[in-house]
Amino acid sequence: MGFSIATWNINSVRLRIGLVERLLKEWQPDVLCLQETKCPQGQFPSAPLKEIGYGHIAEFGQKGYHGVAIVSKRPFTAQTSHDFCSKGDSRHVSVTFEGAKPIELHNFYIPAGGDEPDPKVNEKFAHKLQFLDELEAWSTQKAKAKGHRILVGDLNIAPLVHDVWSHKDLLKVVSHTPIETDAMKRIMAAGAWHDVMRRHVPEDQKLYTWWSYRAKDWNAADRGRRLDHIWTDAALAERSGGLQVHRDARGWQQPSDHVPVMARFDI
DNA sequence: ATGGTAGGAAGCCTA
Numbered sequence: 001m002g003f004s005i006a007t008w009n010i011n012s013v014r015l016r017i018g019l020v021e022r023l024l025k026e027w028q029p030d031v032l033c034l035q036e037t038k039c040p041q042g043q044f045p046s047a048p049l050k051e052i053g054y055g056h057i058a059e060f061g062q063k064g065y066h067g068v069a070i071v072s073k074r075p076f077t078a079q080t081s082h083d084f085c086s087k088g089d090s091r092h093v094s095v096t097f098e099g100a101k102p103i104e105l106h107n108f109y110i111p112a113g114g115d116e117p118d119p120k121v122n123e124k125f126a127h128k129l130q131f132l133d134e135l136e137a138w139s140t141q142k143a144k145a146k147g148h149r150i151l152v153g154d155l156n157i158a159p160l161v162h163d164v165w166s167h168k169d170l171l172k173v174v175s176h177t178p179i180e181t182d183a184m185k186r187i188m189a190a191g192a193w194h195d196v197m198r199r200h201v202p203e204d205q206k207l208y209t210w211w212s213y214r215a216k217d218w219n220a221a222d223r224g225r226r227l228d229h230i231w232t233d234a235a236l237a238e239r240s241g242g243l244q245v246h247r248d249a250r251g252w253q254q255p256s257d258h259v260p261v262m263a264r265f266d267i
Numbered sequence: 268a269t270g271g272t273a274g275g276a277a278g279c280c281t282a
Binding site for chain 2: 011012015036038063064065066112114124156212213214215216254257
């Protein structure tokens with residue numbers, strides 16, 4: 001049986017619900033995970049998505065900032081959220097797809113971390129590092145669990161040399177500093193997660209999911225970063241049959257600065 | 268080296 005999952009930082013789901021519909025019609029993923037919905041809990045625009053076959057929606061939003069949601073053709077159970085850093089932020093939501101082999105799905109929006117990569121002077125960067133520490137401990141526990149698991153989302157870190165347009169120029173830029181990329185390496189070393197995107201695109205090839213709004217011509221400059229990720233347990237990673245990064249979506253009318261990413265699995 | 272754009276909320280914060 002096929003199972004496809006997409007992830008997209010939508011940067012306001014109410015403003016861009018038309019783009020969400022367009023993506024769902026075009027790609028028909030079984031599941032779409034959204035981040036930065038910027039939509040208070042209870043105000044998620046579910047109706048147009050239910051009309052096109054996505055009848056199961058887990059929303060976890062708050063006013064103004066952050067916000068995550070899972071939009072699915074398939075039913076799920078056990079919606080939960082873990083409050084990393086105990087701030088009450090809407091940055092994680094999880095559901096389980098039941099079946100012969102249940103699949104636990106986690107959708108994350110990790111703090112961006114501000115501009116200054118120094119936790120002593122920038123509390124937003126300190127928050128990001130604490131979030132990563134807690135994610136490492138949580139992942140260590142996950143690694144002991146049996147069964148399939150998937151983690152997707154805007155992790156706001158581009159870990160590898162070719163996950164950014166210039167490794168040298170971005171070493172001091174939040175999202176690609178050694179302190180962050182080392183933290184992500186520790187999370188991966190916990191053993192729960194495998195990088196599905198890089199199973200399909202070799203590490204010596206550029207791979208981006210985000211281009212700044214501030215560029216004059218994002219496509220010509222092509223100064224992108226891979227901030228969005230799809231991770232799974234080892235067995236599911238072995239069964240991943242395809243990857244798509246929807247670069248064209250960055251050029252849609254009134255776009256998000258992130259593009260959708262989708263992986264397919266044979267389960 | 269700097270400032271550039273975008274969204275939400277409400278007259279500034281975050282990305």
